Amino acid sequence: MRVLVTGGAGYIGSHTLLELMAQGHAVCVLDNYANATPEVLNRVRALSNGTVADYTGDVRDAALLDQVMTTFRPDAVVHFAGLKAVGESAKKPLAYYDVNVCGTVALLQAMDRAGCRRIIFSSSATVYGEPVYMPYDEDHPTNPTSVYGQTKLAAERILTDWAGANPDAAAVILRYFNPVGAHHSARIGEDPQDIPGNLMPFIAQVAVGKRDALTIYGDDYDTPDGTGLRDYIHVVDLARAHVAALNHAACNTGARAFNIGTGQSHSVRDMVAAFSRACGGDIPVRQAGRRTGDIAAMQADASRAKRELGWTATHSLDDMTASTWAWQSANPDGYGTPD
Ligand code: NAD
Ligand code: UFG
Numbered sequence: 001m002r003v004l005v006t007g008g009a010g011y012i013g014s015h016t017l018l019e020l021m022a023q024g025h026a027v028c029v030l031d032n033y034a035n036a037t038p039e040v041l042n043r044v045r046a047l048s049n050g051t052v053a054d055y056t057g058d059v060r061d062a063a064l065l066d067q068v069m070t071t072f073r074p075d076a077v078v079h080f081a082g083l084k085a086v087g088e089s090a091k092k093p094l095a096y097y098d099v100n101v102c103g104t105v106a107l108l109q110a111m112d113r114a115g116c117r118r119i120i121f122s123s124s125a126t127v128y129g130e131p132v133y134m135p136y137d138e139d140h141p142t143n144p145t146s147v148y149g150q151t152k153l154a155a156e157r158i159l160t161d162w163a164g165a166n167p168d169a170a171a172v173i174l175r176y177f178n179p180v181g182a183h184h185s186a187r188i189g190e191d192p193q194d195i196p197g198n199l200m201p202f203i204a205q206v207a208v209g210k211r212d213a214l215t216i217y218g219d220d221y222d223t224p225d226g227t228g229l230r231d232y233i234h235v236v237d238l239a240r241a242h243v244a245a246l247n248h249a250a251c252n253t254g255a256r257a258f259n260i261g262t263g264q265s266h267s268v269r270d271m272v273a274a275f276s277r278a279c280g281g282d283i284p285v286r287q288a289g290r291r292t293g294d295i296a297a298m299q300a301d302a303s304r305a306k307r308e309l310g311w312t313a314t315h316s317l318d319d320m321t322a323s324t325w326a327w328q329s330a331n332p333d334g335y336g337t338p339d
Contacts, residue, residue, distance in 0.1 A: 001246060002073060002122070004025045004116075006059050006107065007080030008052075009036035011190045012122065012176075014044055015183055015239040016078060021048045023243050028053035028072040030064070031081065035193060039335040043187045046339075059103040065110035072211030075250060076118035078242055085197060086293065087124070089148035100151035101158070103190065108162050116170045118249040119159065120242055125177045125231075125259065127153045132299075135231075135299040138175070138257045145293055163255035171250035177231035177261030177300050181320040182327035189211050190235075191334030199271060200320075204328040207279045214283055216268050218290035221297070225266035229297035231261035234315035244311035261300025262313040266288060271321070276306055276323035279329070310317070 001019055007013045008029030014036075020027050029052060038056075045052050053072060057064040059081040068074075082100045083089070089096040104121070109121065128136045129143035144150050159171040168208060180200040182189030195211075205211045219226040241260045248256075266274070272283045284338040306312045330336040 001075040002028070003075035003246065004028050004030060004068060004072060004077045005080065006030045006077065007082060008054075009038065010031060010080055012179055012235060012238060013080040014040045014188050015235045016080070016242045017044050017052060018048055018183065019236070019239040019243050019309050020246075021050045025246070026051070028055070028068065028074065030055045030057060030059060030068055032056065032058045034083070037335045039339075040188060042051050042085055043339060047183070047185055047187060048111045060099070060106045062106055062110060065106065066113060068109055069114035069116065073115055075117060076120070076246055077107065077111060078120045078246070079104065080122045082122065084148065084149045086146045087197060089146055089151070093147045094156065096147050096151045101154045102120060104155040104158055108158070109201040114266050118167065118246070119170070120172045120174065120249065121155065121159055123152045123156055123175045123257070124149065125175050125261070125300065127156065127175060130295060131297070135301040136259065137264065137301040138259055138304055160255040163253070168253060170253050171255040172245040172249050173255065173257040174241060174245060174260050175257055176238060177233050177259070177298065179235045180232045180316065180324060181234040181236065182323045183236065184323060186323070186326040186330045187339060189324070189331065189334075191331075196199070199268060200324055202236040203272060203275045204324050206247050206283050207275060207281065207325065208328050208332050210332065212284065214272065214285045216285050217222075217288055217294060220290070221286055223267060223296055225267050225269045228294060229265040229299065231263065231265050231299045232271070232317065232320055233261050233313055237313040237315050239313050241305065241309065244305075256308070258305040258309060259300040259302050260305060261302050263300055263302045265297060265299040266317060270317070274317050274321045275325065277318065278325040294301045
């Protein structure tokens with residue numbers, strides 16, 4: 001298929017480009033580089049030895065979208081472009097609604113004008129909110145606790161209504177759990193522009209000497225070691241879920257949500273220990289109170305994705321930490337490090 005990838009220069013998008021090309025799909029990226037650098041695409045091209053068409057611009061730009069649709073003529077869109085910082089979303093709610101919700105509407109309108117009928121959407125496990133039961137399955141009530149989560153849920157509803165109104169349309173909603181890790185080449189990976197808010201990139205920066213210690217938020221949760229439990233998923237497994245979702249969208253219509261996780265969970269202390277194994281050194285930690293808005297545990301029931309997409313995660317926790325360390329140690333300044 002010909003696949004337009006919005007936000008394709010980002011962390012998950014760049015890994016997905018490689019998996020799409022490996023399966024013979026033609027790709028085109030639309031990214032405004034709000035949270036990425038064009039160097040990413042140079043590395044994707046070098047790794048794949050393939051063609052990556054690209055447009056620089058905003059997913060809310062209708063004229064640009066029409067130009068991309070007319071020139072590239074996508075059979076499907078994978079929609080990553082968006083803002084993702086939970087804390088920032090409370091301070092800049094309108095920016096988050098504008099990019100994440102209005103951006104999705106603008107994209108669907110452009111797809112309608114071009115007659116493109118398949119979309120894969122990056123949603124998040126955060127749409128579930130405080131657990132009513134665990135693991136979460138896709139029928140768990142949705143009650144996001146952040147503005148970011150609300151924007152993802154709003155976009156999901158818009159996609160569902162769009163698919164409902166167009167009998168030939170397919171919208172596959174992927175609810176990611178906690179993506180971590182990097183490509184085995186160590187040439188693409190996660191490169192936070194600011195102080196990392198997420199656990200794994202923060203640990204990686206401590207390990208490489210850019211930060212002095214990891215702050216562990218909370219040790220009094222109702223979990224085996226008192227720290228938060230999450231379902232960490234290797235970014236390459238996540239990227240492959242998009243290929244499976246495209247295959248699904250090629251032969252199904254309607255909207256369908258899928259959890260994309262491993263079905264296992266690990267504590268903050270498990271992650272620190274696993275990273276120490278990977279890098280062969282200690283990760284200094286300091287203990288602090290709980291982070292506002294955090295919940296004790298999140299774990300996927302990923303059985304629907306296995307059953308209906310034929311997708312399942314294959315990478316282990318050690319694969320996740322080893323690939324993160326390989327990327328971080330080879331690129332201490334992320335994409336600012338010469339390739
Ligand atoms: P990322 O920030 O690395 O990638 C997003 C990309 O979108 C970036 O390249 C950025 O420059 C681009 N972008 C942002 N605003 C844009 C706009 N208005 N127009 C065009 N491009 C724009 O983030 P990621 O971790 O790769 O996440 C990709 C998607 O997955 C996001 O929608 C995010 O909300 C979602 N998601 C991420 C996680 C996670 O933990 N990383 C978890 C669940 C869901
Ligand atoms: N944590 C620390 N110290 C840190 C960072 C995190 O102890 O410096 C802890 C958190 O308290 C939590 C765990 O590590 O227990 C994971 O935290 P992350 O910030 O890495 O991930 P979250 O589960 O909070 O959120 C992530 C994404 C969200 C997404 C959610 C579910 O940031 O966008 O996963 O997909 F919605």
